[in-house]
Amino acid sequence: MLAAFTAAGGVAAGEVPEPVPGEGQVLVAPLSAGICGSDLHLVDAVAGLGDDAPRIVLGHEFCAEILEAGPGTSGRFAPGTRVVSVPHVLSPSGPVDLGLSPVLPGGFAQRAVMQESFLLRVPDGLPDDHAALTEPLAVAVHAVRAARPGPEDAALVVGCGPIGLAVIAALKADGHGPVVAADFSPARRTLAERLGADIVLDPAESSPYDRWAELGVVERPPSPLLGEGVPPGNVIAFECVGAPGLIQQIIEGVPRHSRIVVVGVGVAPDTITPVSAILKEVSLTFVFAYRQQEFAHALGLLADGRVDGNPFVTGTVGLGGVAGAFADLRSPDEHVKIIVRPR
Template sequence: MIAAFTTSGGVGVGEVPEPVPGEGQVLVAPLAAGICGSDLHLVDAITARGEAAPRIVLGHEFCAEILEPGPGTSGRFEPGTRVVSVPHVFGPSGPVDLGFSPVLPGGFAPRAVMQESLLLRVPDGLEDERAALTEPLAVAVHAVRAARPAHGDVALVIGCGPIGLAVIAVLKAEGHGPVVATDFSPARRAVAERLGADVVLNPADSSPYEAWDELGVTERPPSPLLDGELPAGNVMAFECVGGHGLLQQLIDGLPRHSRIVVVGSGVTPETITPVAGILKEVSLTFVFAYRQAEFAHALGLLAGGRVDAGAFVTGVVGLDGVPGAFDDLRAADEHVKIIVRPR
């Protein structure tokens, strides 16, 4: 079958082996699969390995159609049923991450295998491209829950790429905020406004750390002067860029007792001054992916129309358009999410 995969030179399209479902797995036809920022990072890492680079069929954000059950399945999904899934299957050697492993193909292929026990049925009326947003939206659900939002808290979202925008969408869908969003890209700031961000700033022109007073945030006393629990109305900040130096900038700029949730995938060593965070009693939480219940909740947000899914999909390509789509995502800021239609 023809699929899109990593190569020593970037992304290629060509023939790959047909997947065969193992125990408890089903054969599926991916209908729509999103290109994620982590796909771009993975391609860079694979390219750096040169000729020793493994071939990985990408695509971990997907909506698929059941083709046929494999051995040891219950048959609870009829052929033709549309599904989404946490992108993992259980192989004989352990879990396999679909879209990140050379063992089994991800969603940038006409056929793949998925674990029956992890499948969720896509409700009627939810389009394929929008159902494929379940995975990145689940990342945002997990990040928001990790922030432990309280009534009256202000949310600061640094970076309006796909994950930052998903965080904004979840915050607004669940009634948290107000939300301050910041990004250098005018196109992405426009999407943040569409998704309901209350204040949208260009960090080249305005500091997000100067917006607190008008949003009702007051500097809390240091811990020794507090009597009892910290009252609501504090700041929860979501670092959705992974940019070098941003953590220290947040620690320095946020008011006392703020909560920082690190969602952006920084890949270089980071330096912070612990005493700066200690004196402010800032909490720092790193999050990875989501829980299965959060994945299901994300699907429910999309199916219930509580998230403006149309704001995310800015391009659709077939398999032959995948290499160009990767170039487009690297070269410009107008795209949020490009969806691949494998068939």
């Protein structure tokens, strides 16, 4: 079958072995699969290995169609049913990532296998490309829930790439606000506005940390002076970039008693000054992926229209166009999410 995979030179398309469903698995045909920022990082890492580079069929954000049930399945999904799934299958040796390991192919392929017990039926009327957004939106749902937002909280989203935009959408879908969004890219700031951000700014021109008063944020006193019954700070900040130095910048910029949720995948070493956070009694939370119920919630947000998938999908390609799409995604002003259509 045809697939797009990691190679010494980056990304290539070609023939790979057909996957065979194992116990409790089903064979599917991917319909739409999104390119994630982690895919770009993985391709860079694998390319540096040269001839020792493993072949990984990418694609962990997908919508697929059931082809046939494998051994030990219930058959509750008839052939032709559209499904999404957390990108994992179960094997005798433990969970296997789909689209992130060389063991099984991900969504950038004509066929793949998925775990029947993880499958969710895609509601009628939800386009394939939008259903494939379930996975990245679930990351945002998890980040928002980790922040424990209250009705009076103001949110700051630093970085309006796919995950930052998804965080804005998740906040607004669940009725939270106001939301400040900051990004250097004019195109991404425009999309942040479309998704409901109340204040959108270019950090090169104005600081995102100077707008608290107009959002109803009241600077609370330090802990020894915080009287009984006085609520703590009402700012939550989401770091959605992963650039070194940004966590410290946010610590210095937010009011006392703020909560900071780190969603951006920083791969380089970073440094913070703990006393800066200590004196403000800032809480710092790091999040990874999502829970299965949050994945289901994300699908529901897309299906009932509380999150509009249109602003996210900025391009589509076939398997032969994946390498070019990866090159295009290096420029943040042109695309947010490119969807691969394997058929």
